[in-house]
Amino acid sequence: MSDVIHLLPDAVANQIAAGEVIQRPASILKELVENAIDADATIIKVVIADAGRTLVQVTDNGKGMSATDARMAFERHATSKIKEAQDLFSIRTMGFRGEALASIASVAQVEMRTRREEDELGTFIEIAGNRVFKQETVQCDKGTSMLVKNLFFNVPARRRFLKSDNVEKNHLLQEFYRIALVYPDVEFLFYDQDEEIFNLPVSNTKLRIEHIFGSTKKKMNQQLLSIETETNLVNIKGFIGKPEYAQKQSHQYFFVNGRFMRHPYFYKAVLTAYDQLIQPTESPSFFIFFEADPQTIDINIHPTKTEIKFENEQAIWSILSATVKEALGKFNIIPSIDFDREGVPDIPVLRSDKEIVQPKTSFNPAYNPFGNTAYKRPSIDWNDLYKDFEGEKKNQEVMSGQHDTAPIFESKFEDAYENSGHFFQLKNRYIITSVKSGMLMIDQRNAHIRVLFDQFMKEIQHKRGMSQQLLFPESLQLMPDDYLFFEQIKSELRYVGFEFASEDGDKYLYQVTGIPAQLQSASSTVTLLNDIIDRVKHATGDVVAVIHEQIALSLAESAAIHAGQVLEKEAMTELVERLFACPIHNHTPDGKKIMAIWTEEEIKSRF
Ligand code: ADP
Ligand code: MG
DSSP states (O other): OOOOOOOOOHHHHHHHHHHHHOSSHHHHHHHHHHHHHHTTOSEEEEEEEGGGTSEEEEEEOSOOOOHHHHHHTTSTTOOSSOOSGGGGGGOOSSOOSSOHHHHHHHHSEEEEEEEOTTOSSEEEEEEETTEEEEEEEEOOOSEEEEEEESTTTTOHHHHHHOOOHHHHHHHHHHHHHHHHTTOTTSEEEEEETTEEEEEEOSOOHHHHHHHHHOOSSSOSGGGEEEEEEEOSSOEEEEEEEOGGGOBSSOOEEEEETTEEEBOHHHHHHHHHHHTTTSOTTOBOOEEEEEEOOGGGEEOOOSTTOOBOEETTHHHHHHHHHHHHHHHHHHTTOSOSOOSOSTTSOOOOOOOTTSOOOOOOOOOOTTOOTTSOOOOOOOSTTHHHHHHHHHHHHHHHHHHTGGGOOOGGGHHHHHHHOOOOSOOEEETTTEEEEEETTEEEEEEHHHHHHHHHHHHHHHHHHHTOOOEEEEEEEEEEEOOHHHHHHHHHHHHHHHHTTOEEEEETTEEEEEEEEEEETTOSOSTTHHHHHHHHHHHHHHOOSOHHHHHHHHHHHHHHHHHSOOTTOOOOHHHHHHHHHHHHHSSSOSBOTTSOBOEEEEEHHHHHTTO
16 A cells, blocks of 8 residues: 655645634634734734625834745744744743744735845735735835735635634734733723724833723722732732722733733632622622742643743742732721621720721731741640651642642641640631730641541542442442543542442442541442542643642541531640641641631720
């Protein structure tokens, strides 16, 4: 038989690449405006027609191209922005793949006019489906004008995938905002055919937000609080919406080094800060700009993905959440007790002859979370206990990945934790004890979840969970699409003590014959397993870490004590000791607060 492998003709290869980069008119807008920014333009004009189907035009006053470069620009992997692989780690431009123009030209009709400042005449190129129809010298303004007509003129199938005009327009606007918000020092114009949609003068970030999202009725300016934090890991700047302006539909933008990004994990950090301040059905607006060393972020190699991974995600989570909380707190928005009201000490009866003083939030602006606070661990054998964890601490931080907070803020509590050994249980729900700085209150269930989570993680990593045999095995019937996930995590489940027997003839049916020794009862085993499968299915990030973490979390949640459970003194002591032996002990793995401190001052101010 003759050989079967052959190279795809360029036109076909380009169309495939285009599928990655150019999915809809908004992708064209993004690529062209990014190129204009990279060319140092100070004025960028966008014109669209028919929701971008028939026209997306971007004109800039940037540096333009020489005649040769103008032609080269449409070749695949032709770029002026990186030279070698190493450059990938220090990218400061929006583009770098050199694929956009080639992709656009393979699925649309393109006319380009471009001139450099130093050239008298510019270049005109007409290209469609990757075929150059015309290249000539023309008179034109300095800068570049790209006119992209009839997207997917040669790929009707792709055309059919486009959505309604409204949807496509919304995509176009979103791409536009994502760039315009980052470059307030660039003037932007946006036209839908002849209609001016935006005319954004050079301004600052706050005004740019106002110009884009504000209206005479709804002044954005008054709704925003500014945030700013500089650390050696990351600088965070931007604006967050005051809680009272939270809406069902809000404007939420994260940027890193000038690129828009999605970051569900950081999103949670922001939401956590608003906890109790807004209705669950509402969400706050925010425009948060991160600056990080490009070496510490995983620049999204995939052209259309906006998820970005940071090297120090947990630490940044804490910094972000503290930054947002501080801004909310400064404006007296966070009540002084950021704890569930249920179960807090009874507030003394109000007396009419006494003035009511609003409790104040206090924070110490000089507090440096990175400072090397001397850490005093209580006596007993906790040091030994801790040693056990020490080696794994690093591992643990990596493993616990997305949902954990960094230990950098721990010192606050550790410092304060010079314990008297007296514990008191409040409402069968909280453990109260006296510490150096005041009163420490621990949520017993959350504390137990943390302790068990760490323990399960250890067992998974060391593959040494204890199992208890079930007298009556439970049947686990899997849905076909869960089956694959289950196969993926089965061995990890064994490490914590689950045992399974498969049924002959039905690969979707298993018998659960053993469960982890810590689980109190087998009754909810099947629900628990389904819960684990579900979590793993929806998790993002490093698969193995996520599997471990989700298994450990599900197990911890199902085995942990509940609110309402009476605890003897010994049980409280043990729980608190074990909690403080955990490298991270102020948050549960999914970010819930475990403890709160009432400082002496706060307590005094109540009397
Ligand atoms: P990339 O932006 O990844 O380099 P593109 O295909 O978007 O790849 O562009 C290819 C090259 O064409 C760029 O590297 C740049 O040199 C040049 N170019 C594209 N658009 C412009 C523009 N508006 N002004 C000046 N040069 C441009
Ligand atoms: Mg580009």
